[in-house]
Amino acid sequence: MAALWSRARQRSSDEILIRALYEEHGRALLAYAQRLTGDRAAAEDVVQETLIRAWKHHESLTNGKGSVRGWLLTVARNIVTDRCRARAARPAEVAESPANGPVEGDHAEAVVDSMVVLEALDRLSRDHREVLVELYFQGRTVTEAAKVLGIPAGTVKSRSHYALKALRELYTGNGEPRQPEGKSRLVVVKEAAA
Numbered sequence: 001m002a003a004l005w006s007r008a009r010q011r012s013s014d015e016i017l018i019r020a021l022y023e024e025h026g027r028a029l030l031a032y033a034q035r036l037t038g039d040r041a042a043a044e045d046v047v048q049e050t051l052i053r054a055w056k057h058h059e060s061l062t063n064g065k066g067s068v069r070g071w072l073l074t075v076a077r078n079i080v081t082d083r084c085r086a087r088a089a090r091p092a093e094v095a096e097s098p099a100n101g102p103v104e105g106d107h108a109e110a111v112v113d114s115m116v117v118l119e120a121l122d123r124l125s126r127d128h129r130e131v132l133v134e135l136y137f138q139g140r141t142v143t144e145a146a147k148v149l150g151i152p153a154g155t156v157k158s159r160s161h162y163a164l165k166a167l168r169e170l171y172t173g174n175g176e177p178r179q180p181e182g183k184s185r186l187v188v189v190k191e192a193a194a
Helices: 002-037 040-056 058-062 068-089 108-122 126-137 142-149 153-170 185-193
Strands: none
Touching: 002 040, 002 058, 002 068, 040 058, 040 068, 058 068, 108 126, 126 142, 126 153, 142 153
């Protein structure tokens, strides 16, 4: 019971101390913090944090060394400095607005790339296409592709070499495939999908 009474008395004395500090130094502390931050809300946060630190370290205030206001102003300046350093350590935040909404990846380019690859594969010979499908789309090694296709590993290597060479030749200097005579990309893609 005595411990409970002691804690209650300590709590009320801490509250009295903080209330007295705020009444005596609150305006000066708020004005100083506002001058440092340039923002009233941020200054109020600094004052609150300063008073919390005063409550946690009340022995520094009551030991009789130096002035209380000097201690409070130093703590407030340190808090502002810490916040500035923390803000400088992070990348700048960019607010979302209707003009610059959230960035989403556009899958249209991937669809076009897939269509171009399918078109190019359709224009290769069946043997070359099978080797490329096994090696690049199925992710098989040369040995595994040879087993699946029933051909020697050396044949898989040479077919893949010539298939890639043929793909390079299909493209002009600007990266666009030459259009097959009489076929549109859509027709080629539909045929490849079938």
